[in-house]
Amino acid sequence: MTDTVLDVRALRVEFPTRRGVLTAVDEISLTIGKGEILGVVGESGAGKSMTGMAILGLLEPPGRIAAGEIRLSGDRIDNLTEQQMQTIRGRRIGAIFQDPLTSLNPLFKVGDQLVETIRLHSSLTRAQARARALDLMREVGIPAVEERIDNYPHQFSGGMRQRIVIALALCAEPELIIADEPTTALDVSIQAQITALLKRLCRDRGTAVMLVTHDMGVIAETADRVAVMYAGRLAELGTVEDVVRRPQHPYTAGLMGSIPSLRHDESELQMIPGSMPRLGAIPAGCAFNPRCTQAGPKCRRDIPRTDGAGAACWLALTGETV
Amino acid sequence: MIRPILEVDALERRFDVSAPWLNRVLERKPRRTLRAVDGVDFDIPPGQTLALVGESGCGKSTIAKLVTGLHPPSGGAIRFNGDPRKMQMIFQDPYASLNPRWRVGRIVAEPLRTLHPETPEAQVTARVEELLCTVGLSGADAAKYPHEFSGGQRQRISIARALAGEPEFLVCDEPTSALDVSVQAQVLNLMKRLQREMGLTYLFISHDLSVVRHMADVIAVMYLGRIVEIQPTRDLFANPLHPYTRMLLDTIPDLENPRRDRAPMGGEVPSPVSPPPGCSFHPRCPLAFDRCKAERPERNPRIHDRRVACFAATGNTLEAAHV
Numbered sequence A: 001m002t003d004t005v006l007d008v009r010a011l012r013v014e015f016p017t018r019r020g021v022l023t024a025v026d027e028i029s030l031t032i033g034k035g036e037i038l039g040v041v042g043e044s045g046a047g048k049s050m051t052g053m054a055i056l057g058l059l060e061p062p063g064r065i066a067a068g069e070i071r072l073s074g075d076r077i078d079n080l081t082e083q084q085m086q087t088i089r090g091r092r093i094g095a096i097f098q099d100p101l102t103s104l105n106p107l108f109k110v111g112d113q114l115v116e117t118i119r120l121h122s123s124l125t126r127a128q129a130r131a132r133a134l135d136l137m138r139e140v141g142i143p144a145v146e147e148r149i150d151n152y153p154h155q156f157s158g159g160m161r162q163r164i165v166i167a168l169a170l171c172a173e174p175e176l177i178i179a180d181e182p183t184t185a186l187d188v189s190i191q192a193q194i195t196a197l198l199k200r201l202c203r204d205r206g207t208a209v210m211l212v213t214h215d216m217g218v219i220a221e222t223a224d225r226v227a228v229m230y231a232g233r234l235a236e237l238g239t240v241e242d243v244v245r246r247p248q249h250p251y252t253a254g255l256m257g258s259i260p261s262l263r264h265d266e267s268e269l270q271m272i273p274g275s276m277p278r279l280g281a282i283p284a285g286c287a288f289n290p291r292c293t294q295a296g297p298k299c300r301r302d303i304p305r306t307d308g309a310g311a312a313c314w315l316a317l318t319g320e321t322v
Numbered sequence B: 001m002i003r004p005i006l007e008v009d010a011l012e013r014r015f016d017v018s019a020p021w022l023n024r025v026l027e028r029k030p031r032r033t034l035r036a037v038d039g040v041d042f043d044i045p046p047g048q049t050l051a052l053v054g055e056s057g058c059g060k061s062t063i064a065k066l067v068t069g070l071h072p073p074s075g076g077a078i079r080f081n082g083d084p085r086k087m088q089m090i091f092q093d094p095y096a097s098l099n100p101r102w103r104v105g106r107i108v109a110e111p112l113r114t115l116h117p118e119t120p121e122a123q124v125t126a127r128v129e130e131l132l133c134t135v136g137l138s139g140a141d142a143a144k145y146p147h148e149f150s151g152g153q154r155q156r157i158s159i160a161r162a163l164a165g166e167p168e169f170l171v172c173d174e175p176t177s178a179l180d181v182s183v184q185a186q187v188l189n190l191m192k193r194l195q196r197e198m199g200l201t202y203l204f205i206s207h208d209l210s211v212v213r214h215m216a217d218v219i220a221v222m223y224l225g226r227i228v229e230i231q232p233t234r235d236l237f238a239n240p241l242h243p244y245t246r247m248l249l250d251t252i253p254d255l256e257n258p259r260r261d262r263a264p265m266g267g268e269v270p271s272p273v274s275p276p277p278g279c280s281f282h283p284r285c286p287l288a289f290d291r292c293k294a295e296r297p298e299r300n301p302r303i304h305d306r307r308v309a310c311f312a313a314t315g316n317t318l319e320a321a322h323v
């Protein structure tokens, strides 16, 4: 497919520790096309952020990519030097994190930060870059940009700061944006503004977006496809309609059932018994088997995998668990 | 009428957020007051759950702190018609609220020892074991430290500790906001079961409307320190009356009926230090008219479970519809 922007194949991220090697991301394969939003969901510790950090080349040592390949518009990027990766980040991949303050320097005016970033990635003059910064600020919905461009980050609200971070991520017109819980720290009304903005940018510019969030509602209204992660592995990958309405994996189904409804009265919420295993204690076979009501002998023996579509579950893959 | 267990009348809490004295003098800055809670009334009958819902900074946690006595009110009154020792609080952050150096057994036993200092040690141990089982942990967990537990398990420990004080009334400030949805379901089911079995009363705080819908009998929607609308849960969802409630319900993503073209609510919550005059929602309100900019819709303190503070959603509509 020529339109594939991000192609991740069998990615494995490991953390060597005193007690042995922990596998935080275990053979994840996924793609994101031009203008597509891929949602990535899962409980905390499922490996969502580590997948994003591996793609950005920002894994903190001793964390490392132990296997697999990452391609950006066809180019391998998982084996580049830090220096090469620095040019890729910002220019070809933009990043948006949960806390906008981690991406902004409190000591510089937001306009100067935008101008610096624009000039780093282009040959524009200072005046041209400033005009472009004003355009970007307008595009992400900052009111009265002529006044606000010379403000410092602390003079903006949380939602406005996150808009500035998005503007920064857009400076170099990247092919891919990795947004890790970009709205988690924001109010519901601001959250909706930011997701609407991401959707619009993705549509208008054809940017590929990896949207990491734990909010299924946001995924249902924003993403085109969804990847559900569990204990470092891909549990299910499919279109948003399929995964939300017709989940194939027992974990995804349980997850959907545990979310309180806005429309129906439920005396009890559906519960998945137990909790996600810690990295050092992932059971043999399917990582979900101790919590799965449908687990059979095969589930305790062999790891089910999905290669880019469907559910990583023996029941879904073969119709049986023996 | 059953006598409410908690009665809150015209409650106010102001904070002085002025610059330090020297700066005020040198830079001629005025004193600044933040009205975190600005005239709030509600009642909670025994065995019921009243939820406060609203965006960050609207005053929910401040009300929780006023009710539990962690802050003194600047105005108004709180009447608790029960044994004040039987009020307990559960906080949002199950990590910060448990002493990391104490074993779980000691953490859970603490309110019990405060309430009945003469209890023999063997009886305390037995009670702690019983409480841990009630919240779905095991007696053996008493010997462990908080860091050995997951977030959901720590919130269970907080609940066990709250129950050890034999509460009648629990103030729960975002008890599941730090938890994953699957863990949240476990904690919410537990809280509902305990309410059924022990007849507990909850003041339940959350910013999540779906959680509030599941838990509450009555919902109070807050905006900038005030209750803009209060209705029984079912009615609030079927017939939201305040334009802010409607916008909130229109804005939140709905898993069961996703609307990918949903138009977001414009604007932001203004600063509570200098709220807009008149109805503080008027800069964002699609129905605002001249009166809203000049005059503040007053609350009707006589009606406690069905009220809207808005000139457009008139009292008549309300009364015709419900009262």
Ligand SMILES: Nc1ncnc2c1ncn2[C@@H]1O[C@H](COP(=O)(O)OP(=O)(O)OP(=O)(O)O)[C@@H](O)[C@H]1O
Pocket (backbone or CB within 6 Å): B015, B016, B017, B034, B035, B036, B054, B055, B056, B057, B058, B059, B060, B061, B062, B063, B207, B272
């Ligand atoms: N000790 C304090 N001093 C000054 N201002 C305060 C203090 N405590 C709270 N405030 C302010 O009072 C307002 C209400 O705060 P509160 O913590 O009650 O909000 P909340 O509704 O619980 O918000 P959240 O959803 O973010 O928890 C906010 O503007 C807050 O900044």
Ligand SMILES: Nc1ncnc2c1ncn2[C@@H]1O[C@H](COP(=O)(O)OP(=O)(O)O)[C@@H](O)[C@H]1O
Pocket (backbone or CB within 6 Å): A015, A022, A024, A042, A043, A044, A045, A046, A047, A048, A049, A050, A051, A060, A062, A063, A279
């Ligand atoms: N420096 C580290 N050493 C060991 N394990 C780590 C380290 N950083 C992250 N992990 C583990 O990797 C797993 C995935 O983490 P992460 O990707 O951050 O999860 P999330 O899905 O919540 O974003 C977690 O179990 C986490 O504890």
Ligand code: SF4
Pocket (backbone or CB within 6 Å): A249, A250, A251, A286, A287, A288, A289, A290, A292, A293, A294, A295, A296, A299, A304, A312, A313, A314, A315, A316, A321
């Ligand atoms: S593979 Fe087996 S244990 Fe795993 S989810 Fe499917 S049925 Fe359950």
Ligand code: SF4
Pocket (backbone or CB within 6 Å): B242, B243, B244, B279, B280, B281, B282, B283, B285, B286, B287, B288, B289, B292, B297, B309, B310, B311, B312, B313
């Ligand atoms: S009083 Fe006026 S501004 Fe306030 S909510 Fe009602 S219509 Fe809107």
Ligand SMILES: [Mg+2]
Pocket (backbone or CB within 6 Å): A048, A049
């Ligand atoms: Mg994360």
Ligand SMILES: [Mg+2]
Pocket (backbone or CB within 6 Å): B060, B061, B062
């Ligand atoms: Mg709060």
